[in-house]
Amino acid sequence: MASTEWKTSACILCECNCGLKIQLGGDDGRRFTKLKGDREHPMSQGYACEKAHRLDFYQNNPERLTLPQRRRADGTYETVDWDTAISEVAARLAQVRDTHGGMSIFYYGGGGQGNHLPGAYAAATRRALGSRWRSSALAQEKTGEFWVSDRMLGAFTRSDFEHCEVGVFLGKNPWHSHSIPRARVTLKELSKDPARTLIVIDPRRTETAELADIHLQVKPGRDAWLVAAMAAVLVDEGLIDDAFIDAHTEGVEAVKEALSQVAIADYCAYAGVDEGLVRKAARRIGEAESVASFEDLGVQMNRHSTLVSYLHRMVWLLTGNIGKRGSQYIPTPLLSIAGGDTGRVSPVVGARIIGGMVPCNVIAEEILTEHPKRYRAMIVETANPAHSLADSKRFREALEALDTLVVIDVAMSETAKLADYVLPASTQYEKAEATFFNFEFPDNGFQLRPRLMSPPDGPLPEAEIHARLVEALGALSEADLAPLHEAAAKGRPHYAGAFFKHVMSQPRLAGLAPVILYRTLGPTLPVEVREGAVLWGLALRFAQKASASLARAGFKGPPPLQADTLFQALIDTPSGVVFARDLWDEVLGRIGKPDGRIQLELPDLLAELATLQDGVGGDGLATDPDFPFILAAGERRSFTANTIIRDPAWRKKGGSGALRVSTDDAASLGLRDGDAVRLTTRAGSAVVAVEVSTSMQQGHISLPNGFGVGFGGLDEASGIAPNELTSIDARDPFVGTPWHKHVPARLTPVSTRPAP
Numbered sequence: 001m002a003s004t005e006w007k008t009s010a011c012i013l014c015e016c017n018c019g020l021k022i023q024l025g026g027d028d029g030r031r032f033t034k035l036k037g038d039r040e041h042p043m044s045q046g047y048a049c050e051k052a053h054r055l056d057f058y059q060n061n062p063e064r065l066t067l068p069q070r071r072r073a074d075g076t077y078e079t080v081d082w083d084t085a086i087s088e089v090a091a092r093l094a095q096v097r098d099t100h101g102g103m104s105i106f107y108y109g110g111g112g113q114g115n116h117l118p119g120a121y122a123a124a125t126r127r128a129l130g131s132r133w134r135s136s137a138l139a140q141e142k143t144g145e146f147w148v149s150d151r152m153l154g155a156f157t158r159s160d161f162e163h164c165e166v167g168v169f170l171g172k173n174p175w176h177s178h179s180i181p182r183a184r185v186t187l188k189e190l191s192k193d194p195a196r197t198l199i200v201i202d203p204r205r206t207e208t209a210e211l212a213d214i215h216l217q218v219k220p221g222r223d224a225w226l227v228a229a230m231a232a233v234l235v236d237e238g239l240i241d242d243a244f245i246d247a248h249t250e251g252v253e254a255v256k257e258a259l260s261q262v263a264i265a266d267y268c269a270y271a272g273v274d275e276g277l278v279r280k281a282a283r284r285i286g287e288a289e290s291v292a293s294f295e296d297l298g299v300q301m302n303r304h305s306t307l308v309s310y311l312h313r314m315v316w317l318l319t320g321n322i323g324k325r326g327s328q329y330i331p332t333p334l335l336s337i338a339g340g341d342t343g344r345v346s347p348v349v350g351a352r353i354i355g356g357m358v359p360c361n362v363i364a365e366e367i368l369t370e371h372p373k374r375y376r377a378m379i380v381e382t383a384n385p386a387h388s389l390a391d392s393k394r395f396r397e398a399l400e401a402l403d404t405l406v407v408i409d410v411a412m413s414e415t416a417k418l419a420d421y422v423l424p425a426s427t428q429y430e431k432a433e434a435t436f437f438n439f440e441f442p443d444n445g446f447q448l449r450p451r452l453m454s455p456p457d458g459p460l461p462e463a464e465i466h467a468r469l470v471e472a473l474g475a476l477s478e479a480d481l482a483p484l485h486e487a488a489a490k491g492r493p494h495y496a497g498a499f500f501k502h503v504m505s506q507p508r509l510a511g512l513a514p515v516i517l518y519r520t521l522g523p524t525l526p527v528e529v530r531e532g533a534v535l536w537g538l539a540l541r542f543a544q545k546a547s548a549s550l551a552r553a554g555f556k557g558p559p560p561l562q563a564d565t566l567f568q569a570l571i572d573t574p575s576g577v578v579f580a581r582d583l584w585d586e587v588l589g590r591i592g593k594p595d596g597r598i599q600l601e602l603p604d605l606l607a608e609l610a611t612l613q614d615g616v617g618g619d620g621l622a623t624d625p626d627f628p629f630i631l632a633a634g635e636r637r638s639f640t641a642n643t644i645i646r647d648p649a650w651r652k653k654g655g656s657g658a659l660r661v662s663t664d665d666a667a668s669l670g671l672r673d674g675d676a677v678r679l680t681t682r683a684g685s686a687v688v689a690v691e692v693s694t695s696m697q698q699g700h701i702s703l704p705n706g707f708g709v710g711f712g713g714l715d716e717a718s719g720i721a722p723n724e725l726t727s728i729d730a731r732d733p734f735v736g737t738p739w740h741k742h743v744p745a746r747l748t749p750v751s752t753r754p755a756p
């Protein structure tokens with residue numbers, strides 16, 4: 001039966017997490033019958049794109065798991081009750097820990113685009129097991145940017161597109177991939193205003209490029225040459241902000257010297273962009289009052305990805321574009337998900353660990369070996385690495401080689417199908433949820449989304465799963481919790497004192513704090529937000545380091561009081577609250593480098609820059625004549641997302657997941673829309689339908705993300721799973737991020753229609 005009550009929640013399909021109002025209905029009252037943007041959401045302010053309206057396909061997935069699954073010897077699964085599943089999983093993981101050490105238990109995932117609380121609770125399970133190594137999708141996308149940003153600025157930056165005079169998007173199509181609040185509104189405003197300029201650097205004529213004043217249509221994989229040329233123009237034409245450089249940076253002389261070696265005309269020619277247009281763009285950047293610039297997967301999953309991240313920063317730093325309205329800023333997130341190099345390396349192949357994450361492309365190598373420190377067991381939570389990581393075939397082999405694989409998820413994903421145990425989780429609308437993608441400025445918002453409905457019989461929220469695992473591992477007893485239960489009954493001021501006395505002063509318990517909060521503070525909270533208990537601890541930590549930001553947002557008093565007031569506001573305000581209010585003139589004070597000075601000179605990346613000279617030459621895109629095309633795998637389109645919606649019917653259009661091919665290539669191969677073509681890479685081969693597209697340039701082909709998952713009991717998945725075609729060794733030499741946007745490929749028509 002339909003209800004006319006609008007309930008408050010959010011979209012979970014991209015990092016913006018736009019606030020939503022949802023009406024429930026259907027026979028069981030669990031269907032999403034109406035959805036609209038939530039005007040009270042502090043960041044999205046009523047905005048939502050077309051994808052959000054199809055979220056019922058996520059919530060009402062007919063194939064969701066309801067009870068724990070245990071793998072039989074023949075590879076089939078049997079249902080077991082929760083007590084059996086938890087005790088057996090705990091025993092299996094404890095055995096791996098006791099035999100090989102907790103470091104041999106690897107954790108992957110912890111959250112997707114809309115759900116980061118599972119990762120917070122998993123920290124307790126990992127502590128109970130002594131598990132140290134972990135990773136997530138961030139380590140195949142963002143760790144190059146994190147590494148460079150940390151080395152140059154000691155901080156992670158974001159950009160103010162709402163107020164910039166010039167907006168630059170590098171390898172990004174925010175029309176579909178968003179990442180900034182109200183992306184399409186902001187893009188249109190930027191595009192329409194004659195006093196402002198939108199610059200897009202992309203090999204495709206994307207929807208954003210269509211709006212741009214300047215589209216630098218770089219040849220695929222040659223962004224490094226183009227961005228090097230842009231930075232060199234700044235030096236060549238005297239466009240550097242010398243006053244800013246003198247006041248706030250170190251190492252400019254080495255950078256100027258390196259950029260003066262760049263053969264601008266040759267680099268532009270090799271990048272496939274008219275030198276005059278490159279100079280025009282660089283000049284516009286150099287002369288603007290403010291420039292906001294955003295790089296994304298088009299360059300971060302491409303050749304020279306880390307070098308491009310460095311050169312990109314150089315462009316806006318040399319022109320003084322940080323710390324002023326409309327430029328770059330250092331946000332105040334509730335919990336930082338970015339991080340730098342701690343000096344640690346992975347235990348088998350010695351890969352650099354950025355932000356605490358093992359590079360995704362080395363995980364299989366760290367399992368498929370006889371090395372004594374190899375990973376022997378894995379917990380995969382709210383993630384599907386058998387589908388989402390490079391070279392799926394190799395990754396499946398790795399997962400099958402583990403002693404124990406435990407998957408926590410809502411559905412029988414490609415990864416779950418390889419697990420020893422699958423623990424069914426509540427959907428994101430059956431428990432409280434939140435994300436730590438909070439990067440806005442000067443006002444930054446956070447939403448603790450209350451659950452819209454209780455879970456059906458069977459699935460459990462991840463908080464409950466981790467609490468049971470920690471207890472089954474013997475790490476936490478009722479005696480540990482008793483003082484906190486007593487204090488919680490007297491109110492949160494009493495609870496705070498007891499928490500510090502009994503938990504934070506005891507290292508054994510401090511690492512289990514998330515689960516302790518869930519078990520003791522959680523029952524005192526409204527049931528709709530119970531899984532938000534961990535945020536009380538995070539709010540306390542936040543208040544200690546960002547008291548001034550909190551105070552400006554209206555949360556006054558000493559940090560413990562600020563934290564508690566913020567926590568209560570999150571509970572009371574389902575649309576979310578502004579939790580930090582910042583000042584532009586404080587940004588440069590957040591530079592986390594010696595003397596607060598930005599480090600422009602990174603010798604290893606300047607050495608990499610020098611090698612570009614050797615690569616200049618030739619017109620062909622491909623370096624291997626057997627693979628004359630460059631495949632960009634994982635394009636965001638109108639109805640693509642990650643694989644959390646498994647039913648292909650959710651796509652209102654683009655349901656075949658067609659391969660986009662340029663008009664020139666289609667003509668030379670005799671292809672028209674809908675024709676089938678065999679797409680072959682070094683890693684695999686697949687037959688796919690073609691879409692002839694004017695957005696593509698010759699030699700460049702593109703597959704969407706989110707396809708290739710099984711549904712409806714069919715063996716054949718819908719569309720192509722991109723990682724059946726990618727290679728594990730095609731990765732950045734510094735941080736191991738994969739080159740999914742630069743996969744050498746060839747096309748062979750398998751059928752064409754007769755000419756009319």
Ligand code: SF4
Nearest residue numbers: 011014017018049052
């Ligand atoms: S997919 Fe669209 S509605 Fe959903 S969070 Fe992203 S921008 Fe918002």
